[in-house]
Amino acid sequence: MYRSDSPGLSRLLTPILQRHGRDATRLLQILREVQDACHSVPAGAIDLVAAHLDVPRVNVEGVAGFYSFLSAHPAGEYRLLFSGNITDQMLGKDELMQYLCNKLWVEPGRLSEDGLVSVDSTSCTGMCDQGPAALVNGWPLTNLDHNRLDLIAELIRSRKPVADWPPMLFEVADNVHRGDVLLGQPFEPGAAIRATLARGAKETLAEMDKSNLRGRGGAGFKTASKWAFCHAAIAEEEGGVICDVGGQPERFIVCNADEGEPGTFKDRVLLNSHADLVFEGMTVGARVVGASKGFLYLRGEYRYLLQQLEAVLKRRREAGLLGGNILGQTDFSFDIEIHLGAGAYICGEESALIESLEGKRGRPRNRPPFPVTRGYKGRPTVVDNVETFACAARIAENGGAWFASIGTAQSTGTKLLSVSGDVARPGIYEYPFGVTVRQILDDCGAQGRSYAVQVSGPSGTTISWKEFERKIAFEDLPTAGALMVFRHRRDLFQAARNFADFFAHESCGFCTPCRVGTQLQKKILEKIQSGHGTASDLEELKRLGHILKTMSHCGLGSSAANPVLDILEKFPDMYESKLKAFAFEPAFDLDGALETARKITGRDDEWAHL
Amino acid sequence: MSKTITIDGLTVPFRDGQTIMDAALASGVYIPHLCHNPEFKPHGSCKLCTVNVNGRNAASCTMPATEGLQVLNDTAELNDERRALVQMLFVEGNHLCPSCEKSGNCQLQAVAYYLEMMSPHYNHFYPTREVDASHPGILLDRNRCIYCELCVRASRDADGKNVFGLTGRGMATTLIVNSASGRLGDTTLAVTDKAVQVCPTGALMKKGLAYTVPIGRRIFDHHSIKDVQTGGGHE
Numbered sequence: 001m002y003r004s005d006s007p008g009l010s011r012l013l014t015p016i017l018q019r020h021g022r023d024a025t026r027l028l029q030i031l032r033e034v035q036d037a038c039h040s041v042p043a044g045a046i047d048l049v050a051a052h053l054d055v056p057r058v059n060v061e062g063v064a065g066f067y068s069f070l071s072a073h074p075a076g077e078y079r080l081l082f083s084g085n086i087t088d089q090m091l092g093k094d095e096l097m098q099y100l101c102n103k104l105w106v107e108p109g110r111l112s113e114d115g116l117v118s119v120d121s122t123s124c125t126g127m128c129d130q131g132p133a134a135l136v137n138g139w140p141l142t143n144l145d146h147n148r149l150d151l152i153a154e155l156i157r158s159r160k161p162v163a164d165w166p167p168m169l170f171e172v173a174d175n176v177h178r179g180d181v182l183l184g185q186p187f188e189p190g191a192a193i194r195a196t197l198a199r200g201a202k203e204t205l206a207e208m209d210k211s212n213l214r215g216r217g218g219a220g221f222k223t224a225s226k227w228a229f230c231h232a233a234i235a236e237e238e239g240g241v242i243c244d245v246g247g248q249p250e251r252f253i254v255c256n257a258d259e260g261e262p263g264t265f266k267d268r269v270l271l272n273s274h275a276d277l278v279f280e281g282m283t284v285g286a287r288v289v290g291a292s293k294g295f296l297y298l299r300g301e302y303r304y305l306l307q308q309l310e311a312v313l314k315r316r317r318e319a320g321l322l323g324g325n326i327l328g329q330t331d332f333s334f335d336i337e338i339h340l341g342a343g344a345y346i347c348g349e350e351s352a353l354i355e356s357l358e359g360k361r362g363r364p365r366n367r368p369p370f371p372v373t374r375g376y377k378g379r380p381t382v383v384d385n386v387e388t389f390a391c392a393a394r395i396a397e398n399g400g401a402w403f404a405s406i407g408t409a410q411s412t413g414t415k416l417l418s419v420s421g422d423v424a425r426p427g428i429y430e431y432p433f434g435v436t437v438r439q440i441l442d443d444c445g446a447q448g449r450s451y452a453v454q455v456s457g458p459s460g461t462t463i464s465w466k467e468f469e470r471k472i473a474f475e476d477l478p479t480a481g482a483l484m485v486f487r488h489r490r491d492l493f494q495a496a497r498n499f500a501d502f503f504a505h506e507s508c509g510f511c512t513p514c515r516v517g518t519q520l521q522k523k524i525l526e527k528i529q530s531g532h533g534t535a536s537d538l539e540e541l542k543r544l545g546h547i548l549k550t551m552s553h554c555g556l557g558s559s560a561a562n563p564v565l566d567i568l569e570k571f572p573d574m575y576e577s578k579l580k581a582f583a584f585e586p587a588f589d590l591d592g593a594l595e596t597a598r599k600i601t602g603r604d605d606e607w608a609h610l
Numbered sequence: 611m612s613k614t615i616t617i618d619g620l621t622v623p624f625r626d627g628q629t630i631m632d633a634a635l636a637s638g639v640y641i642p643h644l645c646h647n648p649e650f651k652p653h654g655s656c657k658l659c660t661v662n663v664n665g666r667n668a669a670s671c672t673m674p675a676t677e678g679l680q681v682l683n684d685t686a687e688l689n690d691e692r693r694a695l696v697q698m699l700f701v702e703g704n705h706l707c708p709s710c711e712k713s714g715n716c717q718l719q720a721v722a723y724y725l726e727m728m729s730p731h732y733n734h735f736y737p738t739r740e741v742d743a744s745h746p747g748i749l750l751d752r753n754r755c756i757y758c759e760l761c762v763r764a765s766r767d768a769d770g771k772n773v774f775g776l777t778g779r780g781m782a783t784t785l786i787v788n789s790a791s792g793r794l795g796d797t798t799l800a801v802t803d804k805a806v807q808v809c810p811t812g813a814l815m816k817k818g819l820a821y822t823v824p825i826g827r828r829i830f831d832h833h834s835i836k837d838v839q840t841g842g843g844h845e
Binding site for chain 2: 061
């Protein structure tokens, strides 16, 4: 164990601390690197970081304990985290993880005796189209099977550094099967900025308005309104107005690339192959709202994209598309910094994301005020999804009317869908809004008779085969992009359990209904799974769902019961077939509770059992 | 003319900058709450003070009052849901009222009385939580912590010490103290600190005072929390 006075620890951390300086907003970024260097965030490191940043020790410990990828206890030189999404499970994740554990002589979730390796589950890593997937020390492993795990076990036992593992283990394919205006058309870097400068900022906002672009993160707020609010906002701090530049508050553009909704992986593809389009959209947004600084908040699972994204930013700076005096415009400076997450789904919520950007625990803020008036460091901030910025770049380039002519009246443009589950061709499909679920199922080669589709991930909607004529659109089936397909005879109760476990794991713990309610929901499903469920448990699930929906602090809690109740409503037999006939059954096993007494008395006769 | 909102049909005046909770308390209207304390910045975590504002639920302690808001507070549905939240707080920790020194002075217990909670309803989690008796004058019993962060806020904002904080996430959330050893006795916390006085439960208690006032003669043994927190109780 490292102590703060250990010279070894100080030697390891000094370069990290020096590189980040004394800015407390760098805290999470620092702790990520500490984790890499020490395979944990030891108590001694917390002391050193707190002293370096001059912040209370509790704040550093609080952040270190919040994010899944940071660990207080050693996680091993090799830390393997299997993606635990339902699609990975359907591809055999549980068996494969146990197989690897047996090979390495480790128990899931525990460090090996020699401190070399640990194997555990994590929330969806965004590789559902090429699962089962895992992360090794944060780097994605795809298409896992027994052969690959044999190889991986061998590499670990021979202590080969992850950097020297065969590249084929880390191959991530885009799997784009249908492209449209975002993925299917070439883009000349700078085109959207040039069009914006030629047209003017106000006029570009008018084009955005005309396009009726709505946020692609799922909520569907009109982007032009968000930008206009941010532009018009006067940031106020208790006690006075913040005036950073020329009587105006500083403004920020934030790109939400914390693509954590299980089953969603479209931003991964946009950032891998269309990063220019995304950065260009951010730059257009900066011109419109008057921001000079932007952030890309990249989920920790996508750290493998960091280096190439930094290279794109560098290239754009060299091309005059980023940095000072963009395209020679002396009054236009804007630059983008990339922050990495560290395993916290809640940071996809915009105000939690801002907290995380500031180096804090990712806890959703109280609203109002909204980020457009008081966001990053209390300044007006636009937070938009990766795909939203890509659309904004296209609109700046081609105009609002062009965009509005695609899709439906209320849902203009196209939508990227991440399709996974029981389909022949999992991957990315870009459709104009209004496409039916049936059309998508036909195009992706849905296997056998499709039975159910989870639209927009666990927090979205479960639809049954009776609803396949419904349309992907804000007015019918809104979605952040995930589409998980379940064929006939899949046990959807397992999907409900998987999603309930996910929400219980990812709840930030701030508010009572979500912190406790997601646990209660998980426990009731476990009870049903173990054969002790009764009709009263189903009533309890409905009541819990109502409390989660109406009392929670943010969208995580208020949607945490969606899949559990949707599946209960649309596929009641999935639950009922597992219930006991009784109206009520206690949660604990009465007969099992007598086991200790039986052991003590050495009895096992009929009267020693209930 | 002053601005007003209505709460359950009653007209309640407010000043700009006040929340619904502020306005309610100023007018003697009780909205159940645990994490709110008018002396500190609103937090909004316990959600007991959830009210229905123009048809949508919101935490009254953080929701700004604006002209004409129609607020529903003391309704059967909201009180049912609040009772469920209190039950959740009871089962997630280890709250053993009959043997707790805070019994009778505990806001969690008192609000449970007010909401007519007759049983915990949910199954107890029986978590393993640490007790820290290392400080000579103060006991920290995490079994009773409800994560309201009043001690965190008071230590930071009133005492200027940052003795307390939260770590972990979700069900693993834990109250921590500002010392490398993790022990309360190694922090700068003093018995006179505000942080020690604000705990709504028995998680933070001064030592040596447990039964100075016998059980049966404590605040909530004789008064409803509604009357205590709205300054009423003399009708």
